[in-house]
Amino acid sequence: MSTAIALPTFEDVIARFDPVMGMEVHVELGTVTKMFCGCSTAFGAEPNTQVCPTCLGFPGSLPVVNQMAVESAIRIGLALNCTIAEHCRFARKNYFYPDMPKNYQISQYDEPIAFDGWTEVTVDTADGAQVFRIGIERAHMEEDTGKSLHVGGATGRIHGASHSLLDYNRAGIPLIEIVTKPIEVDPALAPAVARAYVTELRELIRALGVSEARMELGQMRCDANVSLKPRGATVLGTRTETKNVNSLRSVERAVTYEIRRQATVLDAGEKIVQETRHWHEDTGETTPGRVKEEAEDYRYFPEPDLVPVAPSRDWVERLRGTLPEPPAARRARLQSEWGFTDLEMRDVVNAGALGLVAETIAAGADAAGAKKWWLGEIARTANERGVGVEESGITPAQVARVEELINDGALNDKLARQVVEGVLAGEGSPDEVVAARGLAVVSDESALASAVDDAIAAMPDVAEKIRGGNMGAVGALIGSVMKATRGQADAKRVRELIVQRLTA
Amino acid sequence: MSSISRDEVAHLARLARLDLEPDELEHLAGQLDQIIGAVAQVSEVAADHIPPTSHALPVTNVFREDVLRPGLTADAALAGAPEAEDGRFRVPQILGEEQ
Numbered sequence: 001m002s003t004a005i006a007l008p009t010f011e012d013v014i015a016r017f018d019p020v021m022g023m024e025v026h027v028e029l030g031t032v033t034k035m036f037c038g039c040s041t042a043f044g045a046e047p048n049t050q051v052c053p054t055c056l057g058f059p060g061s062l063p064v065v066n067q068m069a070v071e072s073a074i075r076i077g078l079a080l081n082c083t084i085a086e087h088c089r090f091a092r093k094n095y096f097y098p099d100m101p102k103n104y105q106i107s108q109y110d111e112p113i114a115f116d117g118w119t120e121v122t123v124d125t126a127d128g129a130q131v132f133r134i135g136i137e138r139a140h141m142e143e144d145t146g147k148s149l150h151v152g153g154a155t156g157r158i159h160g161a162s163h164s165l166l167d168y169n170r171a172g173i174p175l176i177e178i179v180t181k182p183i184e185v186d187p188a189l190a191p192a193v194a195r196a197y198v199t200e201l202r203e204l205i206r207a208l209g210v211s212e213a214r215m216e217l218g219q220m221r222c223d224a225n226v227s228l229k230p231r232g233a234t235v236l237g238t239r240t241e242t243k244n245v246n247s248l249r250s251v252e253r254a255v256t257y258e259i260r261r262q263a264t265v266l267d268a269g270e271k272i273v274q275e276t277r278h279w280h281e282d283t284g285e286t287t288p289g290r291v292k293e294e295a296e297d298y299r300y301f302p303e304p305d306l307v308p309v310a311p312s313r314d315w316v317e318r319l320r321g322t323l324p325e326p327p328a329a330r331r332a333r334l335q336s337e338w339g340f341t342d343l344e345m346r347d348v349v350n351a352g353a354l355g356l357v358a359e360t361i362a363a364g365a366d367a368a369g370a371k372k373w374w375l376g377e378i379a380r381t382a383n384e385r386g387v388g389v390e391e392s393g394i395t396p397a398q399v400a401r402v403e404e405l406i407n408d409g410a411l412n413d414k415l416a417r418q419v420v421e422g423v424l425a426g427e428g429s430p431d432e433v434v435a436a437r438g439l440a441v442v443s444d445e446s447a448l449a450s451a452v453d454d455a456i457a458a459m460p461d462v463a464e465k466i467r468g469g470n471m472g473a474v475g476a477l478i479g480s481v482m483k484a485t486r487g488q489a490d491a492k493r494v495r496e497l498i499v500q501r502l503t504a
Numbered sequence: 505m506s507s508i509s510r511d512e513v514a515h516l517a518r519l520a521r522l523d524l525e526p527d528e529l530e531h532l533a534g535q536l537d538q539i540i541g542a543v544a545q546v547s548e549v550a551a552d553h554i555p556p557t558s559h560a561l562p563v564t565n566v567f568r569e570d571v572l573r574p575g576l577t578a579d580a581a582l583a584g585a586p587e588a589e590d591g592r593f594r595v596p597q598i599l600g601e602e603q
């Protein structure tokens with residue numbers, strides 16, 4: 001959809017309106033089997049090869065709850081400072097759509113397993129880092145739906161399709177839906193806070209080890225609820241729910257777009273329609289989807305095929321004991337271990353490279369070296385390709401190996417950059433790139449010595465200056481030697497050789 | 505007074521994707537009214553000290569281990585499907601919006 005009217009700027013809108021946000025994040029758990037049956041959850045299998053009578057909704061089949069999924073849900077709830085229900089039920093959410101073969105989805109409705117929690121997120125502002133507490137309304141268990149392929153229409157959209165094809169491998173994979181309380185912050189920071197929340201949640205989920213939470217694989221999916229109220233108003237505005245917001249960057253962009261779009265509608269004296277909207281990464285716009293069905297239209301009722309879940313307090317406390325260090329505490333600890341400034345640490349976190357830098361250091365690299373690569377060469381390449389640093393094609397162990405080669409004197413900085421470039425280009429491991437590109441530092445002492453002698457002979461006036469004590473002139477000779485060795489000499493050793501010859 | 509209106513029946517029919525004729529709506533409204541009336545007798549005997557019951561058995565926490573169990577092959581899964589294509593269930597054009 002192209003809007004004919006230009007949207008007001010974000011700055012203009014937030015000078016007049018207060019946005020209120022609510023985030024709903026679905027996380028696919030990394031359990032081996034599905035929520036209610038023993039089918040595999042592995043990604044990428046041939047269609048309908050990870051299915052059984054239960055997840056296909058065959059008559060007479062019965063669901064049985066995956067204990068690991070319940071444990072993961074409780075651990076997520078605890079990590080989000082929630083209360084864990086002493087007793088909760090599953091519910092049937094009834095709707096007709098072929099992505100659920102049963103014609104209902106088993107979910108939780110009025111009795112979520114975890115509720116009333118909070119988490120803290122940090123956002124960079126002009127006045128330094130600011131911490132926001134985000135309230136968590138609930139985290140509940142449900143099952144994922146199948147995947148539809150719409151055939152015959154344009155670009156796989158449902159409109160104009162002649163028919164659809166269904167793959168139920170994903171149907172029944174455990175999902176945890178995490179819903180925030182309304183988020184009202186400094187309007188200027190609203191989109192950044194939304195992004196920071198999803199970033200924090202992803203980090204937390206990964207730290208818990210309950211999911212890889214890879215947004216590009218749909219393992220973590222975000223819906224953003226946004227409403228506007230005129231400055232000073234107390235009544236909440238009508239909200240829209242933007243779906244399909246599936247990258248961290250999109251979270252920020254979609255919230256910003258929706259704030260501006262709603263202001264346009266309100267400025268024109270019209271009403272916001274309560275509806276689902278779809279986010280389009282390519283155009284940076286949202287378009288209307290279905291008008292939100294009232295909750296009661298799903299005709300929720302307690303799932304008769306499953307008995308309630310009643311986690312004993314013992315069990316909950318045992319699970320609390322398995323929680324990892326909270327992300328904020330971990331960041332603080334790592335920052336002091338690595339000796340990074342606040343700014344350096346923030347750069348690492350904002351680049352999504354905290355885990356990668358930590359792994360690189362664990363693999364033997366020093367902190368400064370690890371940071372330099374992940375925020376430099378690798379971030380640049382990932383950015384150019386439009387992927388996250390974790391998908392750049394180089395592993396922490398490989399980065400640590402490059403650093404090791406530098407420390408051993410086998411590579412200088414310039415050669416190391418070429419090695420990293422080669423690994424990123426898919427040419428193999430650092431050692432393979434070194435071998436294939438012939439990138440080893442010239443360590444043949446006699447070859448180096450003769451290159452130094454040649455340089456001195458070619459630049460007698462420079463040599464004279466050095467003899468006269470002008471050490472600033474050494475750089476010119478080093479440059480000449482590096483040129484002659486096509487950058488493959490160890491610059492430190494070249495300097496030593498020059499100084500030996502001219503000042504002895 | 506009937507406990508369910510014709511409009512409510514029409515609404516439920518729409519949610520269930522049932523295309524009912526006006527006389528069918530009338531007929532079902534009457535039937536549903538009787539069913540609701542029969543079930544409502546429970547609320548006459550249920551005093552305040554009796555909590556609503558959703559499960560007949562006083563059992564909780566029935567779980568299974570997170571262990572793979574063999575399921576169906578794609579062929580077996582699709583054997584009963586009215587139509588299949590490329591290993592997938594083929595369904596007619598979906599009306600309405602994407603979920």
Ligand SMILES: [Zn+2]
Pocket residue numbers: 034037038039050051052053054055056172575
């Ligand atoms: Zn199954």
